[in-house]
Amino acid sequence: MIEVTNIHKSFGDNHVLTGIDAVFEPGKVSLIIGGSGSGKSTLLKCIVGLHQPTQGKVFFDGQEFTRMSFEEKVPIRKEIGMLFQNSALFDSMTVEQNIVFTLDMFTEMSKQEKIERANFCLERVNLAGKNDLYPSELSGGMKKRVGIARAISMNPKYLFCDEPNSGLDPATSILIDELIQELTDEFKCTTVVVTHDMNSVMGIGDYILFLFKGQKYWEGSNQDMLKSDNQELNDFVFASPLMKAARDTIKP
Incomplete structure (x- = not known):
């Protein structure tokens, strides 16, 4: 399990992340979604240690990763696939x-x-x-x-994927999603995926974390997402006619 608590990240005067809390569970595919500039990739990099958070903590199975020295992080990094x-x-x-x-x-x-x-x-x-x-x-x-x-x-015990379907055609994207799901099940990984692909969200999203302007605006399953009244989430997710049609089959 991976837990992030009160993660902030700034680059000079640019505050990219503000107070992010989330829990990513083993054996599940967790997706981080949001528009361009919402902080998705920055959050991923803070979790794996490519960025040091300005504030907040990251825990890998109860071990506080953010406070470890470079040498202390090595055993956990050996368990990370990226x-x-x-x-x-x-x-x-x-x-x-x-x-x-x-x-x-x-x-x-x-x-x-x-x-x-x-x-x-x-x-x-x-x-x-x-x-x-x-x-x-x-x-x-x-x-x-x-x-x-x-x-x-x-x-790996922890698998991270940054925009795995970027630049791929729809059929290949589905194959990549299926592969990520199969590997998560096979290795019982804690899998975290950054994506803007709504097909991925609906296909493999056990847990969805939605970021908006560097803040957590919503979290839940892909089925919960279809019934959400969160306006910012709806504006992002249902921009696609296909997703609007999916929501209409759920909502009365």
């Missing part, structure tokens, strides 16, 4: 090398064990046999899947 928005693959490395890179950094596995683990992860994301390809030879969806394979290479 999929970045642009996949963040190394262009000069093959698919296999990109996955093994993480294992080189954090494990004492033998070379053969690392290759076997890479093969397992590639098979898990339906990319078996693509070991020797370079990122330039991959489609956008394949790059995302390689990023996920690398993220799960350490058998």
Whole structure:
């Protein structure tokens, strides 16, 4: 479980986050949604330690992550899998090398064990046999899947995904969502996803945290969201005719 309490983040005079509280539970896919500039990615970076909050605390299973030294954070970081928005693959490395890179950094596995683990992860994301390809030879969806394979290479307890469907066509986006859900169930991860994709929200959103102007304006399940009277949430979610139609099937 991950808990954030009273998180604030400022960059100079720019107050990006103000007093965010949330609990992300294991075995569930939690989504952080909101418009551009609402603070979604900043909150994610505060949780994983890429940003230090100006104020507030982050707990990983009761351990206060924000007060730890760099060395003290290492055991928790080994349990974190991260999929970045642009996949963040190394262009000069093959698919296999990109996955093994993480294992080189954090494990004492033998070379053969690392290759076997890479093969397992590639098979898990339906990319078996693509070991020797370079990122330039991959489609956008394949790059995302390689990023996920690398993220799960350490058998993570916590899985973070920043805009996993960005730049993908609808069919591929659905496949990525299904993969995230399957991996969450399989590994019992505490999964946190930043997204603006309403198909993802309705498809895999066990818990939704809605940010508006750097503040928490609503939280609940995707089904609760369809019945909410929160005006800011409704303005964001139901801008799409498809989502309006979904709400109309729920509300009398």
